[in-house]
Amino acid sequence: xxxxxxxxxxKVIKWIERESPFATATVEFGGVRRRVSMxxxxxxxxGEYVIVHAGIAISRIDRSEAMRVLETLEELxxxxxxxxxxxxPIDRPGTVRGTP
Amino acid sequence: MKYLDEYxxxxxxxxxxxxxxxxxxxxxxxxxxxGGQTHGLLRHGIDRELDGVVRLIHGPGCPVCVTPLExxxxxxxxxxxxxxxxxxxxxxxxxxxSRQRLLEGRGETGNVGIVYSPLDAIRLAEEQPDRQxxxxxxxxxxxxxxxxxxxxxxxxxxLDNFSLLVAHVCVLPAMETLAANPNSSVQxxxxxxxxxxxxxxxCYEEFVSRFRLPVVVTGFEPIDLLAGILQCVEQxxxxxxxxxNCYGRSVRTDGNTHAVELMGExxxxxxxxxxxxxxxxxGGLKLRPKYASFDATERFDFNSLPIVEPKxxxxxxxxxxxxxxxxxxxxxxxxxPESPMGAPMVSTEGACSAYYQYGAAESTAxxxxxxx
Numbered sequence: 103x104x105x106x107x108x109x110x111x112x113k114v115i116k117w118i119e120r121e122s123p124f125a126t127a128t129v130e131f132g133g134v135r136r137r138v139s140m141x142x143x144x145x146x147x148x149g150e151y152v153i154v155h156a157g158i159a160i161s162r163i164d165r166s167e168a169m170r171v172l173e174t175l176e177e178l179x180x181x182x183x184x185x186x187x188x189x190x191p192i193d194r195p196g197t198v199r200g201t202p
Numbered sequence: 203m204k205y206l207d208e209y210x211x212x213x214x215x216x217x218x219x220x221x222x223x224x225x226x227x228x229x230x231x232x233x234x235x236x237g238g239q240t241h242g243l244l245r246h247g248i249d250r251e252l253d254g255v256v257r258l259i260h261g262p263g264c265p266v267c268v269t270p271l272e273x274x275x276x277x278x279x280x281x282x283x284x285x286x287x288x289x290x291x292x293x294x295x296x297x298x299x300s301r302q303r304l305l306e307g308r309g310e311t312g313n314v315g316i317v318y319s320p321l322d323a324i325r326l327a328e329e330q331p332d333r334q335x336x337x338x339x340x341x342x343x344x345x346x347x348x349x350x351x352x353x354x355x356x357x358x359x360x361l362d363n364f365s366l367l368v369a370h371v372c373v374l375p376a377m378e379t380l381a382a383n384p385n386s387s388v389q390x391x392x393x394x395x396x397x398x399x400x401x402x403x404x405c406y407e408e409f410v411s412r413f414r415l416p417v418v419v420t421g422f423e424p425i426d427l428l429a430g431i432l433q434c435v436e437q438x439x440x441x442x443x444x445x446x447n448c449y450g451r452s453v454r455t456d457g458n459t460h461a462v463e464l465m466g467e468x469x470x471x472x473x474x475x476x477x478x479x480x481x482x483x484x485g486g487l488k489l490r491p492k493y494a495s496f497d498a499t500e501r502f503d504f505n506s507l508p509i510v511e512p513k514x515x516x517x518x519x520x521x522x523x524x525x526x527x528x529x530x531x532x533x534x535x536x537x538x539p540e541s542p543m544g545a546p547m548v549s550t551e552g553a554c555s556a557y558y559q560y561g562a563a564e565s566t567a568x569x570x571x572x573x574x
Contacts, residue, residue, distance in 0.1 A: 108238055108396075108422075109344065109396045109399070109452075110203075110206070111203065111204065111205035111206060113204070123351055123354040123355050123358055124355065124358075131203070132203040139319075139321060139348075139351060141351055141460065141464065142347055142351075142458050142460040142461040142464065143458075143460070144460065151204065151205055153396075153399065153452050155344055155345065155348065155396060156291075156318065156319045156320065156341075156345055156348040157318060157319025157320070157321045157322065157348060158319070158321070158347060158348045158351060160344065160347065160396070160399050160400055160458055160461055161399045161452045161453070161454075161458055163205055163451050163452065164450060164451050164452075164454075165451075167450030167451045168205060168450075168451035170450060170451075171209070171425060171426065171429045171448065172208060172214075172425075174429065175211075175214045175217060175218070175425070178217045178218070178221055179213075179217060182217065
């Protein structure tokens with residue numbers, strides 16, 4: 103069953119037809135190839151990723167934007183690491199742990 | 203799969219969930235608009251993970267669920283005609299009409315065919331010139347470009363045996379109806395990522411300034427959902443309300459202009475009754491007069507019988523976020539996916555079916571790899 107607003111990313115393998123309203127390309131989804139309508143993404147290049155819903159590509163994936171949320175995650179991971187380093191019990195000579 | 207798996211990383215999910223819990227100084231009520239998001243949130247256990255910090259209210263974003271019974275009865279009527287093959291997405295064909303369903307279990311009530319794309323219905327019309335192929339066009343702005351393209355192709359090919367039963371709905375007017383309700387407890391919205399892929403998010407600026415509620419464009423994978431919730435909580439904590447885009451890999455400010463042009467060429471905005479809402483001003487799309495010859499309601503007669511809404515079904519309250527599916531007395535007893543009373547129990551995007559499917563599930567994106 104196809105959820106109504108489900109759209110999945112696929113890689114444009116080969117343009118078949120450029121003419122509107124019949125623009126078509128072969129697009130690959132995890133190894134499975136399908137013919138997809140390309141009328142809404144006429145600028146898409148072969149090798150590029152598009153998002154496909156109900157047989158038509160509705161957007162081209164922006165690669166730098168795709169990294170953004172993952173970069174935020176990396177920042178969170180670094181912050182977590184720093185915290186855990188701060189929490190490490192470090193014995194320094196001449197100091198008593200727990201004092202300011 | 204590239205651009206999917208990296209947004210399902212359990213460690214990343216846990217980090218974002220922790221950040222949300224750290225950021226929130228109180229409990230916030232957020233509505234996810236799209237049914238696809240509802241399913242993602244429940245499937246990955248995000249609602250339970252954020253329990254006490256974020257209350258998630260499920261929005262009306264299940265097009266199958268809000269399709270008026272009258273349209274479904276019309277579809278049933280068409281499917282009984284010998285000269286017609288009625289096609290649509292599988293979900294739509296399983297929703298009960300007033301008196302019966304198009305697909306009863308594995309059997310079919312009439313001449314119906316499930317298609318993956320409206321363009322498949324065009325192919326059927328080419329292959330079967332002696333048969334009338336009708337596509338039941340349901341869906342939000344995500345789907346409308348595909349059905350508009352089908353009409354453009356049918357016109358170009360001169361197909362006189364193809365038509366659409368149009369029940370498209372527009373999401374922003376429904377959000378306005380919800381936000382304007384004085385009883386609404388929603389403090390922020392996660393806007394539907396694939397609707398915004400088509401429409402863009404500039405159209406939400408006016409909404410945000412009118413209602414002073416944050417709108418965060420959000421995707422569907424667990425990392426996307428958590429990032430959207432975090433952005434919304436951060437705005438709420440700062441006392442801000444703005445439009446933010448957390449699904450930038452697919453959504454541009456002005457959306458997909460080719461898709462918007464295609465929709466505008468074939469459809470015009472109209473008022474439309476939404477199941478559970480009543481008439482939503484500007485809440486639907488209909489064919490423009492120049493494409494009226496592809497309108498199934500023009501091509502076929504329909505004697506509408508009085509609409510019979512099942513009395514016990516509380517899907518209207520579920521769709522408008524007033525109750526959770528589990529608050530309904532019929533949930534899981536007299537109403538199940540195998541024997542549904544209302545559309546939200548049928549559709550893969552319906553909130554009731556999500557609760558039924560994932561209610562007892564223990565595995566979550568936050569405890570293990572969430573490969574679907």
